[in-house]
Amino acid sequence: YGKLTGEPAACIATAGPGAVGLMPGVYDAQYDRAPMLAITGQVRRSWQYEGAWQEIDAHALFEPVTVFNAAAETAAQAPAVFANALQTAVGKQGVAHVQVPSDLQMMEAVSGPIRPQGHMNWSQAAAGDDSLRQAARLLAGASRPVILMGWGAREAREPLLQVAHRLGAPVLTTCRSKGLLPASEPLSMGVVGHYGTPLADHFLREADTILVVGCSLSQNTTHEWRLIQPQQQLIQIDNDRSRIGQHYAVAVGLWGDAAPTVRRLVTLLPEGPVANEWGDLHARKSEFMAQVNPKATDQSVPIKPQFVVRTLQETLPADAVIALDVGDHAYFMCQQYEPKGEKFVTSYHLASMGFGLPAALAACLAYPERPAVAVVGDGGLAISLGEMITLVEHNLPVTIVCFNNARLGMMNSDEERLALPPFFTELPQVSFAQVAQSVGLLGARVEQPAVLADAIHQALAAKMPYLIDVAIDPLERESTALEPARAEVRV
Numbered sequence: 001y002g003k004l005t006g007e008p009a010a011c012i013a014t015a016g017p018g019a020v021g022l023m024p025g026v027y028d029a030q031y032d033r034a035p036m037l038a039i040t041g042q043v044r045r046s047w048q049y050e051g052a053w054q055e056i057d058a059h060a061l062f063e064p065v066t067v068f069n070a071a072a073e074t075a076a077q078a079p080a081v082f083a084n085a086l087q088t089a090v091g092k093q094g095v096a097h098v099q100v101p102s103d104l105q106m107m108e109a110v111s112g113p114i115r116p117q118g119h120m121n122w123s124q125a126a127a128g129d130d131s132l133r134q135a136a137r138l139l140a141g142a143s144r145p146v147i148l149m150g151w152g153a154r155e156a157r158e159p160l161l162q163v164a165h166r167l168g169a170p171v172l173t174t175c176r177s178k179g180l181l182p183a184s185e186p187l188s189m190g191v192v193g194h195y196g197t198p199l200a201d202h203f204l205r206e207a208d209t210i211l212v213v214g215c216s217l218s219q220n221t222t223h224e225w226r227l228i229q230p231q232q233q234l235i236q237i238d239n240d241r242s243r244i245g246q247h248y249a250v251a252v253g254l255w256g257d258a259a260p261t262v263r264r265l266v267t268l269l270p271e272g273p274v275a276n277e278w279g280d281l282h283a284r285k286s287e288f289m290a291q292v293n294p295k296a297t298d299q300s301v302p303i304k305p306q307f308v309v310r311t312l313q314e315t316l317p318a319d320a321v322i323a324l325d326v327g328d329h330a331y332f333m334c335q336q337y338e339p340k341g342e343k344f345v346t347s348y349h350l351a352s353m354g355f356g357l358p359a360a361l362a363a364c365l366a367y368p369e370r371p372a373v374a375v376v377g378d379g380g381l382a383i384s385l386g387e388m389i390t391l392v393e394h395n396l397p398v399t400i401v402c403f404n405n406a407r408l409g410m411m412n413s414d415e416e417r418l419a420l421p422p423f424f425t426e427l428p429q430v431s432f433a434q435v436a437q438s439v440g441l442l443g444a445r446v447e448q449p450a451v452l453a454d455a456i457h458q459a460l461a462a463k464m465p466y467l468i469d470v471a472i473d474p475l476e477r478e479s480t481a482l483e484p485a486r487a488e489v490r491v
Helices: 017-021 023-031 058-065 078-092 129-140 157-167 198-206 258-268 281-296 305-315 328-336 356-366 378-383 387-394 409-417 432-438 449-462
Strands: 009-013 036-042 068-071 095-101 145-149 171-173 188-191 209-213 233-238 252-255 321-324 343-346 372-377 398-404 442-446 466-471
Touching (some): 023 058, 023 095, 078 095, 129 209, 145 157, 145 198, 157 258, 188 281, 281 305, 305 449, 328 372, 356 372, 356 378, 356 398, 398 432, 432 442, 442 449
Parallel strands (some): 209 233, 321 372, 442 466
16 A cells, blocks of 8 residues: 555554564565555563563564654653654655553553644755756766656656657656556666566666666666666665765766656756667567567467556556566566556565565455456465455455466566476466455456456446456466477476
C-alpha cells in the first residue's frame, strides 16, 4: 500500500512470533523506501526481562531496518510516540516501529491523537541553480544522451519527457518504474538491467551522458554494476543526497525533489532541432520487437510464458494495477510487457517471493475502481496461499494469473548461469485452480493457448476473486527468452 500510494501503511502483530513474522514485509518496505508503521505487542512491563512467554527483544529485531524504533511506555506518552513514528516514516520514506506492552494496551488514553496538520506541511525543493546550469550544459553538449528514470521520478514524468524530446534522448526505466511511460512513447526504450532488454542495455552502455532521476543504480539495474563505465558523464537527481554518487562518480549531483528539479532543468535547455548520434530509434525498437514476437505469438503446447505476457498485454485494461511476484515470470513481464498506462508494483530490492498476491490485495484497497491483477509463479503463490482466504472474506475482486511450470524457474536460471544441474528446484504438479476453488475463489486451469484470453476476460468481468492457473513450458527461462529453448539437463 505504501509503495502504491506514498501514504503510510500500518501493520499490527502480536509479541514474539507475530513481530518476527512481519520481517519480510518490513525489510521489503525499508529497502524500497515505502512508508510503513509497524505496531507490535510486548509482554506487560512488569514481566519484561524475565523470560516471559513470547518475549523477544523487539527493539533489537527492528533496529537495523527502521527509521524510527521505540516503545510506548505510558498512556500519556503514546500519542507523541505514534505521531513521531508516522512523521519519520513519511519524511524519511521508511519503516517506523512502535511496540506497545500488553498492560498498556488496556489503559485509557489520557489525550487525543496528534493530527498531521501543521506537522507534515512539507513543500518540494529543487536543486540549486548553479548545479542545474552545469547539468544543462552537459546535456546540451552530449552526443549520445540517455535518461534513466527510476521510481523516484514518478512525479516528474511530464517534465522528463520534455527534456527527452529536446535532447532526442532514449528513456529507460527499471523494472520497478515500469509503466511510468507507455510503450507507445517513441523515446521509451524499455527496462534496463537484469530484468530488462538487450536494447535498453545497449543504450545505457553506449551513452556518453546519462541523466539519472530517482534511481539508486542498484545491482539489478546495472547488471551487477557493469553497464556504466567511468568515462560516461552522470548527472544524478535524488532527494536523498546519500544516494548521489553512491555507486558511481557523478559529474553533477542534483540534490532535490525530482519534479521541481526537472521542471527547472527544462527551462535551461536550448530549444531547436535535435542533433545527436543515436540515429533511427524507431528502427532499433522494431528490431527488438522482431526478436520478441516469434515466441510471444507461438501457440504451441505447453504454453510459452512469452505468449502469456503478450495475452495479458492485449487483454488487461490500461488502468490495471499489476502486482508482480518474484520469479522467472517477473523477468518475462519486465522484459516484454508493453505498458499502456498500467501501474506496476514489485518487491524490487529484497526480491521476496510471495509478494505478488498480498500486493494485489493492497492494490484493490488503494484503488477500488481499478482492476487489480497478481501475476505470480507457482513457487511464490505456494508461499502466500493463505491470502486467498482474505480475498474471499472481504470479496476483493483480485485476478490471479499463475505461471505454473512446476519448478522454481529463477533458481533454475541461477543454476544454469553457474553451470550447475537443477537441484531441489522442481515442484510437484499442483492444480492451483482446484486449491482456489476449495477456499471459495473462482478458478480455471488453462492448458491451451487459444482459451487464455477468454479466461482473462471472464476473470475480469466476474468482479470476484478469481485464479487462472496457466500450464507453462518448463523449458523456458531467462536464457531462452529471445532464443530457442534448450534441452533440459537432468541429473
